Amino acid sequence: MLERKNIRADFLIIGGGSAGCMAAIRAGELNPEAEIVIFEKGHIRRSGTIAMGMDALNVVAVPGGDTPEDYIASLIKSCHKILDVRPSYVMAKRSFAILQRLESWGVNFPKGENGDYERLQVHPHGRFCVAMEAPDLKVILARKVKETGARVYNRVMATSLLTVGNRVVGATGLNLRTGEFLVCTARAVLLANGGASRFGLPNTGYLYGTYDYPGNAGDGYAMAFRAGAQLTGFECCMQTTIIKDANIPLLYITLTRGGKVINALGEEIDMGGTVSVDKMLREYWEGRGPLFIRLDHLPEDEIRKIESILFTTERPMQKRFFEERGLNFRQHPVEIYPTEIYLCGGHGMTGLVVDETAATTLEGLFAAGDVACVPRQHLTGAFVFGEIAAESAQEFLAAGMPGGLSSEIEEQANQEYNRLVSLINNPGGIIGVKEFEYKVRRIINDYLTSPKNELKLKNAILWMQKFREDLPKVIKVRDYHELARAVEIGFIIDCAELCGMASLARKESRWGVRHFRSDYPETDDANWLKHVILQRGNYPEINTSYKPVDHKV
Amino acid sequence: MSITVSRENCNGCGLCVELCPLDCLRLDEENHPYLKYDECWYCGTCETECPLGAIKITLPFLVR
Ligand SMILES: Cc1cc2nc3c(=O)[nH]c(=O)nc-3n(C[C@H](O)[C@H](O)[C@H](O)COP(=O)(O)OP(=O)(O)OC[C@H]3O[C@@H](n4cnc5c(N)ncnc54)[C@H](O)[C@@H]3O)c2cc1C
Numbered sequence: 109m110l111e112r113k114n115i116r117a118d119f120l121i122i123g124g125g126s127a128g129c130m131a132a133i134r135a136g137e138l139n140p141e142a143e144i145v146i147f148e149k150g151h152i153r154r155s156g157t158i159a160m161g162m163d164a165l166n167v168v169a170v171p172g173g174d175t176p177e178d179y180i181a182s183l184i185k186s187c188h189k190i191l192d193v194r195p196s197y198v199m200a201k202r203s204f205a206i207l208q209r210l211e212s213w214g215v216n217f218p219k220g221e222n223g224d225y226e227r228l229q230v231h232p233h234g235r236f237c238v239a240m241e242a243p244d245l246k247v248i249l250a251r252k253v254k255e256t257g258a259r260v261y262n263r264v265m266a267t268s269l270l271t272v273g274n275r276v277v278g279a280t281g282l283n284l285r286t287g288e289f290l291v292c293t294a295r296a297v298l299l300a301n302g303g304a305s306r307f308g309l310p311n312t313g314y315l316y317g318t319y320d321y322p323g324n325a326g327d328g329y330a331m332a333f334r335a336g337a338q339l340t341g342f343e344c345c346m347q348t349t350i351i352k353d354a355n356i357p358l359l360y361i362t363l364t365r366g367g368k369v370i371n372a373l374g375e376e377i378d379m380g381g382t383v384s385v386d387k388m389l390r391e392y393w394e395g396r397g398p399l400f401i402r403l404d405h406l407p408e409d410e411i412r413k414i415e416s417i418l419f420t421t422e423r424p425m426q427k428r429f430f431e432e433r434g435l436n437f438r439q440h441p442v443e444i445y446p447t448e449i450y451l452c453g454g455h456g457m458t459g460l461v462v463d464e465t466a467a468t469t470l471e472g473l474f475a476a477g478d479v480a481c482v483p484r485q486h487l488t489g490a491f492v493f494g495e496i497a498a499e500s501a502q503e504f505l506a507a508g509m510p511g512g513l514s515s516e517i518e519e520q521a522n523q524e525y526n527r528l529v530s531l532i533n534n535p536g537g538i539i540g541v542k543e544f545e546y547k548v549r550r551i552i553n554d555y556l557t558s559p560k561n562e563l564k565l566k567n568a569i570l571w572m573q574k575f576r577e578d579l580p581k582v583i584k585v586r587d588y589h590e591l592a593r594a595v596e597i598g599f600i601i602d603c604a605e606l607c608g609m610a611s612l613a614r615k616e617s618r619w620g621v622r623h624f625r626s627d628y629p630e631t632d633d634a635n636w637l638k639h640v641i642l643q644r645g646n647y648p649e650i651n652t653s654y655k656p657v658d659h660k661v
Numbered sequence: 662m663s664i665t666v667s668r669e670n671c672n673g674c675g676l677c678v679e680l681c682p683l684d685c686l687r688l689d690e691e692n693h694p695y696l697k698y699d700e701c702w703y704c705g706t707c708e709t710e711c712p713l714g715a716i717k718i719t720l721p722f723l724v725r
Binding site: 150151153154155156159160263284285312313314315316317318321322323353354355423424425428429432433589 | 679680681682683684697698700701702703704705706709710718720721723724725
């Protein structure tokens with residue numbers, strides 16, 4: 109079992125989702141000779157957040173409309189001032205080119221009668237969200253990747269990064285069907301594995317009914333942390349409001365097209381012409397939930413249009429949910445509810461520290477998409493920084509590999525191999541992966557969800573340290589699929605401890621209920637306009653430092 | 662949580678198993694898919710991709 113295989117790549121991409129596909133396509137364009145390898149945990153045709161397509165490109169500065177400068181002004185507000193604006197600015201500047209590129213591949217961006225793109229307002233200011241009709245977006249990207257000749261390893265999840273000093277030189281991978289263990293050395297590595305969707309436990313108690321694609325379990329955060337990269341934004345615990353129980357989103361689609369939000373007292377929530385999740389979460393926080401979305405005041409053709417988006421793209425099972433519950437927008441307000449907490453550099457601001465070239469703080473390692481901290485970058489960021497990462501990696505592709513590589517790599521690979529083997533051949537295994545994961549995520553709910561305070565956060569950290577110690581002793585793994593789940597639980601544990609540490613460090617409250625400390629209830633701009641940066645000491649020790657925010661483009 | 666497979670329509674090609682994003686499905690002795698791992702995200706990939714319309718997702722009891 110666990111056959112070993114060594115492979116080599118010029119450019120190793122971890123995660124064949126939105127960012128990873130775009131990076132492979134761009135890398136193939138720039139250097140058709142380069143050996144591109146993709147590790148994809150699922151199957152590239154339908155994996156990741158956009159497995160079933162997407163209905164908008166959330167950040168596009170359409171020429172003649174709101175500008176990249178306007179976007180930055182709006183973003184500083186929605187990030188409550190905690191951001192370095194340069195990467196976001198570069199993204200906004202390249203955003204329209206990405207739209208055109210997708211359009212040239214057959215992605216449909218519907219236009220109004222005047223020939224203009226449908227621009228919707230979801231940011232505090234400006235119309236940067238452009239409607240897109242793309243149920244097959246992922247299929248299109250996968251086809252483009254195939255044309256580059258990249259070698260795609262489906263069902264292979266990266267389990268660790270390989271390093272020589274401060275330089276990342278590859279990764280190990282586990283095939284979660286066959287148990288094959290891959291050791292891939294590479295000149296440059298891109299983390300494009302998404303955020304941490306399996307984090308808090310949904311209130312349904314169903315482990316996989318998460319808002320975002322549950323295959324993204326914070327793998328990249330944890331692997332990068334273990335390899336020594338700097339991480340940030342872990343105290344900003346994301347929540348949004350979505351259809352209760354189904355955990356399927358509908359906010360942007362309904363609210364940008366005339367939908368209203370009503371609270372339990374029957375009052376309409378005034379969001380000032382945009383979509384403010386902060387305001388909605390506040391209603392729950394202050395006891396005026398549940399909230400409902402109403403469309404019954406809209407004309408029939410508008411409701412039909414909304415339904416046709418909701419029921420075909422992104423999460424088409426929404427249709428079945430409506431049918432089974434007997435829900436109909438024409439007659440019923442639809443109840444929405446706050447999600448469990450999750451970590452994400454696409455909606456939120458959790459991720460590897462990166463600059464505008466997608467470079468991380470480790471040499472040879474790039475990060476793009478939800479795993480990187482480019483606050484609220486959404487799909488646009490995944491695409492733009494996927495491209496940028498491929499461009500930046502070229503320099504490493506031209507250079508040689510560092511010397512003395514083989515023995516160090518061999519040792520790290522052996523260690524990882526032995527770790528996996530001991531998880532699957534665990535004589536003390538008595539707790540199944542589900543049960544273990546359930547408890548970890550229940551503790552995340554209990555101690556990392558706001559209101560936070562010092563005691564709760566310290567409890568969270570202690571629990572995570574205990575879980576980390578216990579997991580290899582007690583976990584019962586029956587096959588390779590479950591082995592992959594056990595490895596993911598290890599990632600979730602690391603992410604939760606990072607979240608606890610960062611939340612403890614930020615002694616103020618910010619981002620509404622995303623980081624509310626009952627022991628420091630005020631927002632304190634005088635002392636806290638800075639990032640909390642986390643980095644490993646002697647693993648699993650976590651060091652904390654601070655970096656002032658940078659609002660200069 | 663379950664999926665319903667039409668034994669008449671399914672030809673056992675295994676495409677759904679191949680594509681399921683969360684690796685939930687396997688083929689049984691008769692080459693029909695079944696939900697081996699109760700981890701379905703109800704994304705709809707298997708239903709959409711099945712060329713014979715042979716597979717239908719049931720929403721998990723906990724969410725429906
Ligand atoms: C429900 C929902 C709706 C959204 N709607 C919009 C929208 O309308 N407009 C918009 O602009 N943005 C939207 N977003 C945000 C946007 O979809 C994401 O920001 C973007 O897709 C992130 O891309 P990514 O490449 O980082 O992650 P993904 O596209 O999820 O790709 C990550 C890939 O990595 C793989 N992977 C994970 N771990 C490993 C590992 N260890 N080894 C190998 N592979 C691994 C996964 O299988 C996956 O294929 C939405 C997000 C959600 C959750």
